[in-house]
Amino acid sequence: MERTINFSVEHKKLYGVVHLPDNDDPVTQFVLMIIGGAQTRIGSHRNYVQLARFLCSHGLPVMRFDYEGQGDSEGDFVGFEYAGPSIRAAIDALYSRYSALRHLIVWALCDGATASILYAPQDGERISSMVLANPFLESETEKAQTILKHYYVKRLMQPEFWRKILTLHFDIKESANSLSTMMKTSAATAEDDWLQTGKSLSQWVLEGLNAYPKSIHVLVSTNDIQGLQFYNLIRKDPHCRKSIRAGRIKISFIKGGDHTFTDPQIKKKAFQKSLTAIIESAHIKG
Numbered sequence: 249m250e251r252t253i254n255f256s257v258e259h260k261k262l263y264g265v266v267h268l269p270d271n272d273d274p275v276t277q278f279v280l281m282i283i284g285g286a287q288t289r290i291g292s293h294r295n296y297v298q299l300a301r302f303l304c305s306h307g308l309p310v311m312r313f314d315y316e317g318q319g320d321s322e323g324d325f326v327g328f329e330y331a332g333p334s335i336r337a338a339i340d341a342l343y344s345r346y347s348a349l350r351h352l353i354v355w356a357l358c359d360g361a362t363a364s365i366l367y368a369p370q371d372g373e374r375i376s377s378m379v380l381a382n383p384f385l386e387s388e389t390e391k392a393q394t395i396l397k398h399y400y401v402k403r404l405m406q407p408e409f410w411r412k413i414l415t416l417h418f419d420i421k422e423s424a425n426s427l428s429t430m431m432k433t434s435a436a437t438a439e440d441d442w443l444q445t446g447k448s449l450s451q452w453v454l455e456g457l458n459a460y461p462k463s464i465h466v467l468v469s470t471n472d473i474q475g476l477q478f479y480n481l482i483r484k485d486p487h488c489r490k491s492i493r494a495g496r497i498k499i500s501f502i503k504g505g506d507h508t509f510t511d512p513q514i515k516k517k518a519f520q521k522s523l524t525a526i527i528e529s530a531h532i533k534g
Contacts, residue, residue: 253311255341257333260322264289264313264338267304277351277376278342279303279526281312282335284328284358284384288319292508295357295515302519308526309346313338328359328384332367339374351376353526358474358507359384366452369459377529378460379522381467382475382507386449450481457497458487465498465525467518469505500525 249268254261268275281296283289289312290297300310315334317325326334343349353376356364361380368375447455457464466482468475479499482488491497500521502514509515 253313253341253345255337257316257323257337260316262313262315262322262334262337263320264311265300267300267310267312269304269307269309271307274348275309275346276348277308277353278346278349279308279310279353279355280335280338280342281310282331282354282356282360282364283312283315283318284356284360284363287360289314290319291357293510293515295508298515299355299519299522303523303526306523308523311338311342328363329366331360331363332370335363335367336371339371343374353529354378355381355522355526357381362449362453365456365460367456369456372460372462375460375462377463377465377526379465379467379525379529381518381522382469382472383453383466383478384474385453385477385481453478454481454485454488457482458485458491461496463496463498463529464491465500465529467500467502467521467525469502469507469509469514469518471504472507474507498525 249270251266251268253264253266255264256262279300281289281300283291283296285292287296291299291312296312300312303310313334314321315326315331315338316323321334339352342352352374354364354368356378358381361378361383362385364378364380365383368378466478468479470476482492482497488497492499502509502518502521504511505514505518509518
């Protein structure tokens with residue numbers, strides 16, 4: 249069953265869709281989907297619609313919605329950095345409508361995942377867990393470090409790379425300039441303040457991850473620079489490494505996946521990993 253829902257944030261109406269399994273069981277858990285990028289609740293390649301229906305077919309109620317200024321929702325576009333009030337309003341709406349609700353799991357992609365990380369610590373009592381796919385980071389420094397690690401080093405191991413050099417089909421000067429620029433960027437400290445706080449977005453993300461006390465499952469596409477950039481960030485942070493060892497933060501790699509799982513077969517794998525992560529993190533029997 250699918251039905252529309254609306255609720256308000258600061259006198260502006262937000263709109264969404266609720267997916268409910270075809271049974272009369274009390275609603276004790278919900279998956280709240282947070283949109284990413286300049287997207288609506290439909291998602292890139294209809295990802296959010298398809299995933300919501302997939303999860304609902306396995307007995308999980310789902311809500312996907314447009315936050316302020318997106319899709320059908322009122323207001324001006326605020327961006328993921330200011331999506332917190334919309335997320336809070338969506339959570340308020342679910343808990344007020346479903347009195348038996350005990351587990352609320354956030355699923356989000358790209359900067360929707362980042363918005364969730366920034367918001368979750370202030371609502372940790374009501375958010376049971378999060379499943380985050382390829383979270384977004386703004387820092388050019390981390391992006392350069394990721395490219396160096398996952399592209400240039402990999403290239404050195406490829407026979408085709410050396411074949412081009414030996415047959416003089418490789419522009420050494422251009423590549424050297426590109427590598428030099430990348431190394432300088434990688435070594436630099438992020439200079440841009442984020443939201444005029446003196447901290448980079450990466451710092452805020454790490455603080456959010458470490459302040460939120462419950463389980464987080466991260467899906468990382470191996471062909472997505474943003475997902476790999478996020479993985480590169482958390483594996484270097486001592487607090488996140490500790491959480492990974494303890495099992496609070498879990499990481500699943502989507503082999504061959506791009507940012508939005510455009511390949512149908514890979515999308516199926518991403519959906520299945522999402523279902524498994526949601527069931528495990530919320531201790532729900534599948």
